[in-house]
Amino acid sequence: MTKIDTSGPEQVLPTPSHTVGPFYGYALPFRGGEDIAPAGHPDTVTVHGYVHDGEGNPLPDALVELWGPDTEGRVPTADGSMRRDPASGDFLGRNGVEFTGFGRIQTDANGHWYARTLRPGARGRSAPYLSVCVFARGLLVHLFTRIYLPGDEAALAADPLLARVPAGRRDTLIAADEGHGTYRFDIRLQGEGETVFLEFQ
Amino acid sequence: MTLTQHDIDAEIAAEHAAYQKRVADGGPVEHHPRRDYAPYRSSVLRHPKQPPIAIDVTQDPELVELSSPAFGERDITGIDNDLTRQHTGEPVGERITVSGRLLDRNGRPVRGQLVEIWQANSAGRYAHQREQHDAPLDPNFTGVGRTLADDDGFYRFTTVQPGPYPWRNHVNAWRPAHIHFSVFGSAFTQRLVTQMYFPNDPLFPYDPILQSVTDDAARRRLIATYDHSLSVPEFSLGYHWDIVLDGPNATWIEEGR
Ligand SMILES: [Fe+3]
Numbered sequence: 104m105t106k107i108d109t110s111g112p113e114q115v116l117p118t119p120s121h122t123v124g125p126f127y128g129y130a131l132p133f134r135g136g137e138d139i140a141p142a143g144h145p146d147t148v149t150v151h152g153y154v155h156d157g158e159g160n161p162l163p164d165a166l167v168e169l170w171g172p173d174t175e176g177r178v179p180t181a182d183g184s185m186r187r188d189p190a191s192g193d194f195l196g197r198n199g200v201e202f203t204g205f206g207r208i209q210t211d212a213n214g215h216w217y218a219r220t221l222r223p224g225a226r227g228r229s230a231p232y233l234s235v236c237v238f239a240r241g242l243l244v245h246l247f248t249r250i251y252l253p254g255d256e257a258a259l260a261a262d263p264l265l266a267r268v269p270a271g272r273r274d275t276l277i278a279a280d281e282g283h284g285t286y287r288f289d290i291r292l293q294g295e296g297e298t299v300f301l302e303f304q
Numbered sequence: 305m306t307l308t309q310h311d312i313d314a315e316i317a318a319e320h321a322a323y324q325k326r327v328a329d330g331g332p333v334e335h336h337p338r339r340d341y342a343p344y345r346s347s348v349l350r351h352p353k354q355p356p357i358a359i360d361v362t363q364d365p366e367l368v369e370l371s372s373p374a375f376g377e378r379d380i381t382g383i384d385n386d387l388t389r390q391h392t393g394e395p396v397g398e399r400i401t402v403s404g405r406l407l408d409r410n411g412r413p414v415r416g417q418l419v420e421i422w423q424a425n426s427a428g429r430y431a432h433q434r435e436q437h438d439a440p441l442d443p444n445f446t447g448v449g450r451t452l453a454d455d456d457g458f459y460r461f462t463t464v465q466p467g468p469y470p471w472r473n474h475v476n477a478w479r480p481a482h483i484h485f486s487v488f489g490s491a492f493t494q495r496l497v498t499q500m501y502f503p504n505d506p507l508f509p510y511d512p513i514l515q516s517v518t519d520d521a522a523r524r525r526l527i528a529t530y531d532h533s534l535s536v537p538e539f540s541l542g543y544h545w546d547i548v549l550d551g552p553n554a555t556w557i558e559e560g561r
Contacts, residue, residue, distance in 0.1 A: 105404070105524075105525060105526075105527060105528055105529045105544060105545045105546055106404075106529060106531075106544055106546055107405070107407060107411070107525075107546040107548055109407065109411030109412075110411075112409070112410060112411065114411075115407065115408075115409055115410065115411040115548055116335060116521070116522070116525065116548060117335045117336070117409060117522075117525075117548045117549065117550035118496065118498055118525055118526065118546075118547045118548050118549070118550075119335055119336050119337065119498060119517040119522045119523070119525065119526055120336045120337065120496060120497065120498055120550075121337070121484075121497065121498040121499040121513060121516075121517075121526070122344070122346075122347075122497075122513065123484070123486075123497050124484060124499075125432075125434070126422070126424075126430040126432040126434075126435060127422060127484065127486075128432055128434075129422070129430075129431055129432050129446070129448065130420065130421075130422030130447075130448040130484070131420065131422070131486060156349040156350050157348075157349035157350070157353075158349055160349075162350070168495075170368065170369070170372075170373055170492050171368060172368050178368060178371040179373070179374070180374055181374060182374040182375050182376030182377075182378065182379055183376065183378050183379065184373060184375070184379065185375070185379045186378050186379060187378065187379060187380060187381045187384075188381075189381050189382065192381050192383070192384075192390065203373060203374065204373060205373035223368075226366040226367070226368055227364045227365070227366025227367065228364055228366070229364070229366070229367070232368075234368055234369050234492055236492065236495055238497055239350055240346050240350075241344070241346030241347045241348075241349070241350035241351075242339065242347070242350050242351070243336075243337035243338070243339050243341055243344065243347060243351075243513075243516050244336050244337060244339055245495060245497060246352065246356075247356075247369070247493075263363070263364065264357070264359060267357060268357060272354075292349075292350050292351065292352060293349060293350065293351060293352055293353055294353070297352055297353065297354050298352070299354070299357055300352050300354075300356045300357070301356055301357055301358075301359055302356035302357070302358045302359065303358075303359050303361055303369060303493040303551055303552055304358050304359065304360055304361065304552060
């Protein structure tokens with residue numbers, strides 16, 4: 104059954120998703136997962152926040168992945184997000200020079216996560232954003248959302264996705280400016296202020 | 305009130321019947337679990353109540369979600385796909401080889417992308433600090449592996465057969481033996497985290513996580529096939545498991561889907 108017959112498209116049905124479970128913490132997070140921006144880059148932004156459940160409690164076991172373009176809107180093609188030491192097998196961290204665009208962060212015991220990455224540039228018809236994929240114990244299928252940065256109201260107003268989001272929920276996709284290049288972005292999985300999640304078709 | 309296996313069995317049966325009715329009434333085949341699948345109790349407060357907003361990727365080929373992070377040889381070490389060689393001694397347990405192909409919905413191989421696995425040891429214990437199961441840790445087994453899919457989409461791991469383990473969803477809840485997989489496609493939209501099971505596990509009907517996939521055929525796609533040609537003489541038993549990534553990618557746009 105699990106040798107997939109690729110002779111016809113009707114046979115190539117997807118592998119179902121499952122929860123990441125509670126015990127990925129020694130497997131998926133890697134050293135420097137939150138330090139995405141090259142060292143000392145002037146266009147570095149810090150994004151951070153909490154992941155909350157339907158009762159407003161923060162999740163100490165959520166995993167956030169970020170994927171975004173460079174400051175010019177170019178898609179990164181460099182590997183090396185999770186460079187390894189062939190001698191010890193440990194994580195080396197990034198090389199501080201190349202921008203891979205990818206980060207992976209586990210929430211801490213308080214349910215808080217942060218990342219330092221490059222301020223994304225615009226691509227296509229969209230306002231600049233970071234793509235976010237959220238995993239957690241209890242979440243049977245991961246959730247996609249986006250972090251838009253505030254400031255350029257004209258670009259945000261012209262964004263094809265934001266234009267379709269009900270006005271009352273639009274702010275869940277736009278980070279709050281805390282100054283000094285730091286932006287707050289909370290993710291609410293359920294209930295009041297529930298984050299807008301996306302489905303790609 | 306104590307939640308028993310009997311209670312969970314009844315909920316699983318009701319969800320299964322509800323799905324079959326939806327299909328009989330013309331509803332779509334559901335390849336993935338519903339996030340609000342209540343027999344898995346941890347889902348109750350962790351699923352959105354609002355429907356997701358659909359993005360038609362054919363409207364904008366520039367979406368960053370249509371590209372994916374790159375991983376390369378420096379992101380893995382030579383023994384990362386052999387979980388039996390990561391310590392000075394041999395892990396306890398039955399050695400197995402797990403191999404298969406990483407494919408997209410068109411049946412085409414996904415090349416060079418990262419495949420990560422993690423699992424319990426042969427006694428059913430994870431090397432995780434918060435793991436409460438009173439089974440022995442194995443100093444020679446961590447249970448983490450990584451590899452890159454080759455040019456034909458093949459991945460391969462050498463590991464030990466994981467044990468089943470208890471958890472606290474309800475009284476006497478046991479997870480069937482499984483290996484957790486995390487995979488990337490050519491587009492971030494194809495991201496997948498899932499679990500692979502072993503053939504003929506008697507725990508399948510009792511497990512609300514496996515049963516959260518209410519479509520019978522879809523659930524079977526999570527179960528590896530014993531493959532004698534993958535068994536290594538005098539060393540390991542072989543299991544074959546192909547992974548098909550869902551979600552649109554850039555080739556869908558080329559074909560005008
Ligand atoms: Fe598990």
